Structure formats: structure tokens, C-alpha cells
Amino acid sequence: MSGQVEWHNSPIGVFDSGVGGLTVAREIMRQLPNERIVYFGDTARVPYGSKSKETVTKFSRQIVHFLETQQVKAIVAACNTASAYALEELENEVDIPIIGVVKPGARAALAVTKNKKIGVVATEATINSGIYNRYIEENDKNVRIMGKACPLFVPLVEEGLWEDPVTDEIARRYLMELVDSGIDTLILGCTHYPMLRSTVAKIMGNGVTLVNPAYETARELKALLVDKGLESEHRPGLGTELYRFFVSDAADKFQRFANSILPYGILSAKVINIDEF
Amino acid sequence: MSGQVEWHNSPIGVFDSGVGGLTVAREIMRQLPNERIVYFGDTARVPYGSKSKETVTKFSRQIVHFLETQQVKAIVAACNTASAYALEELENEVDIPIIGVVKPGARAALAVTKNKKIGVVATEATINSGIYNRYIEENDKNVRIMGKACPLFVPLVEEGLWEDPVTDEIARRYLMELVDSGIDTLILGCTHYPMLRSTVAKIMGNGVTLVNPAYETARELKALLVDKGLESEHRPGLGTELYRFFVSDAADKFQRFANSILPYGILSAKVINIDEF
Secondary structure: OOOHHHHOOOOEEEEEOOOOOHHHHHHHHHHOOOOOEEEEEOOOOOOOOOOOHHHHHHHHHHHHHHHHHOOOOEEEEOOHHHHHHOHHHHHOOOOOOEEEOHHHHHHHHHHHOOOOEEEEEEOHHHHHHOHHHHHHHHHOOOOEEEEEEOOOHHHHHHOOOOOOHHHHHHHHHHHHHHHHHOOOEEEEOOOOHHHHHHHHHHHHOOOOEEEOHHHHHHHHHHHHHHHOOOOOOOOOOOOOOOEEEEEOOOHHHHHHHHHHHOOOOOOOEEEOOHHHO | OOOHHHHOOOOEEEEEOOOOOHHHHHHHHHHOOOOOEEEEEOOOOOOOOOOOHHHHHHHHHHHHHHHHHOOOOEEEEOOHHHHHHOHHHHHOOOOOOEEEOHHHHHHHHHHHOOOOEEEEEEOHHHHHHOHHHHHHHHHOOOOEEEEEEOOOHHHHHHOOOOOOHHHHHHHHHHHHHHHHHOOOEEEEOOOOHHHHHHHHHHHHOOOOEEEOHHHHHHHHHHHHHHHOOOOOOOOOOOOOOOEEEEEOOOHHHHHHHHHHHOOOOOOOEEEOOHHHO
16 A cells, blocks of 8 residues: 555445445445445345355355455455355455454453343354354453344345234244354344344343444444544535445346445446456 | 167256255156166255356356266256246257256146136246246147245145145235136246145145146156157166266255155255356
């Protein structure tokens, strides 16, 4: 990286397997309103949550290479599965800072828990990776962690059933063992899950604090930019494209979903061939 | 193709976006017990049902190229989305015969319907392609076709909820308009859906005949092989590998699912890098 002068007005690269990472982009927009964002959603190969470490790492590496061509100053892996499987390898391969959503979520949960029993709901891949356990145990060996994969949550969110008796019933089945386990903190370990926040909160009850890694990740990104002297000094003027969106397939559907969760309308998402990166 | 003598003992290539096409492979095993099969499931990029025509065609072309390296004598696109989006283009690109699941399903429905009202349940991509409508209308302009996308059916099947109150409720919501429309025939237009046959049958009632394109496709494949003199003359002997399975990712999960629906245990599925084809 060749000096702050050229870089502090560069955008933040944010990527996810699809639309889920938009919940992280949304938090960055709220907490860092001066920052430009280049978002990439891998809609041609979504979902990552049921795929292997090798495949998720290969896909994530291609995306990082694409984001590098967009001159981003930092990258956020706004996908728990990519953060779990690919982040450590990619950190060693590129010069710009990369942060994921797992460490910020784990740190926030550690700060919140009183009885040292933390639950994690996530995709199969994230749960199988054991990464939340690893980060949490590195910081506090006395914490008990209970993970639960919830494979139907993503399709239910994508079908729009954010509050629905069917979603209640599926959530009840997935979460009952976590309720019984006596956790006081639950990490929403997949970027789609904040959309099910009220359903999950209702089932878990008042005694359980829900941690949204999207919020924590935006906070850590802010600290990172300050630390490295990379924050944008002022809000880009009118006429500057603040947020740009790229996908690997089917931009229409992405735009519809994005417009339902983002505070700003997306004018357009551009389709690129991610295999070339 | 250089003469029947070399080809009639070659395997049939069968492909799908993932595990769904195994329902078609199963029918081929039943109806054509002398035939060897090379199956490819694109588990790294599954599902296809929410992706664009361009992407599905590109993925299908790579798979056809891979199957050619396996010296197959015919190819079955055991995926409604691939059949809908990619088949016509690929038919023109390769020398070996390729059949899909859409035409056989459409033909069977035409043979069954009495009131000339046919329903189709399928993925978003298959419904949006309008391909069932096109095939059916080409044969009979007086038939009315009602299509309905059921995006949660595939994740429900993959989660194992084949018979479950939640699946009943979701199916009821998806199917109610088809019940009200007075169709007498319903095409199960996605290879996962035969696993929900009893749920769908219960909701549609006795007056509606369910068409399983997997069954019809195996019948058409048989006719095609006979027509071209390509049938295997006898069951391959012991020691011959009758069925081989390849996937683009995560062979374990594929094997578990395959073993739950196939009459034969799968000894192993090999992971290949499909991007190279």
C-alpha cells in the first residue's frame, strides 16, 4: 500500500455468498456514513453454508482478487462461512486488511455473557468448522459453547417468511435444545439470521441476549480504519457513487432483496464473471 | 460416433445440480438394469433453480464436457432447470444424444389429462422459463397450463422433512391455487419433488394425477437407446463398476443423501474440479 493520501478515500470491499452480507453493509452504512462501499454477492454459487472448506476458500479468493481490482482499502468477509473457512488463508495472501464477522461476534458474546454459556446458530459449514468455539475458548477456557446448525433459516428468509407460523415452528425445533441448555447469550452466526431476530428472541426468552455480528463487525471496521489512518475524512460529494454492487448472477433478484433491507435504494447491480478472477 | 460396436457397452451420463437427479438415476437403474451410469452432481454450485439462463447453460456445458471425457453414449440432463435453460443449446454442440426431463414429463401429462388443465410445480427458474408451457402448447393448443414455483420444497427435502406438518403447511400454501384451478394433472417439475409425492397427493386429492418426469425420462431413454442400437446387450459382469458418481464438492453429504434414496449403496463419490471442463 503506497501511503494514506491515496487510500483513505478508497472504498471498503464487502462480500458475501449472496444477499445476506447486505445486513453487514447496512451496518457499515449506518456507522460509517463517510465510507464508500463496493459490495460483491456471489449469487451464481450461493449458498456457501453447505459447501466444503476448499470450495469456499477458492470462491472467496476469487472475490478478494476481484475486490482488489476495485482498489478497495479494506475487505470485510460479510459471510460467516467464508470467515470461518477462508479468512486465515486469505489474510496471508493479500496486503490490505481483511476482517470477518466471526471474531467480532465472538468478542461481543464474551463481553455479554454472565453465566459463561454461549449459543451459536449458523449454517452447517460454520458450525462444523468449530470456529466460534475456537475463538471463544482462546479468550476464555471456562466458557461453554453450544452450536446449532439451522439449514432452513436461509431459505425461509429468502422466501420472505420473516414472521410466520411456519418459521416459528421450525425455529422452535432448532432452538429448543439451546433454550434447555441455559445459555444467556446467542450469536446469530449467519448474516441472514438478523431478519429472524424477533422470532428467535420470542423463543429464546428475555433471559438470552442476541448478538448480531453485523453490528459488531462495523464497529471493528471503524476501529481498524482509525488505527490505520484509513478513514474517509468527509462524506463523498453528490455525484460520487457511494455504493456499488456487483453480483455473479441474476442481478434483478438481488436488487429486489437489497431494496427490502437497505436504507438506500440500489440503482443497479452489475453482473461480472467471477471465474475470471 | 464411430459405430455401435464400441458404444453399446458405454455408460449413460446423468447430471444434475446436486442430489435431485438421483431420482432419475434410480428410475434408469430400475428400468434399464443392464446400463452403466456415470452420474455428476454439481454440489459446489447447487442449486440451479434460482440462477439465470446464462449461468445454468455455462455450468451445464462444463458438465457435458466432463461426461464426454467419460465416454458416455448418451446424456440425461436429470435437472429440470438445466433441461429448461440449457438443453436446446447443448443439443447443437455435441454429437451424442442428450435428453432432458421436461419433454418426457410434458408428453406424459398430455397423455393423462382429460379436462386439459395441467399444473406444473417447479423451481423459480423452470417456471420462469415457461418451457413446460411451450412444449405442451406445441402439442395441444387447447390445454391450459398453470405453473407454480415452490422455492422451499428443495430445502425441505434436503432437511429430510419429507412427511412433516411444516411441509404440509408450506405445500398447502403453494398448492391451494392449483387445487382451486381445477387441474386434473400435476407435473412434479423438479427432481427433488417426487420425495414429497405423498404430501402433494394428499393436498391435491384423488382427482389429480401426479406425473413424475423421472419415470417418463427413463422410458424415453430406453426407447432412444433401442432406436439408435445403443442398448447394452447384457448386464455387466461382477467386477465391472456399474455406477460411478462424481461431484464438484463435499462428497460425504452427497453419499449420505444418495444412500437414503438409491436401491444400491454408493461406495464412493469422487470430487472433481468442474471449472476445468
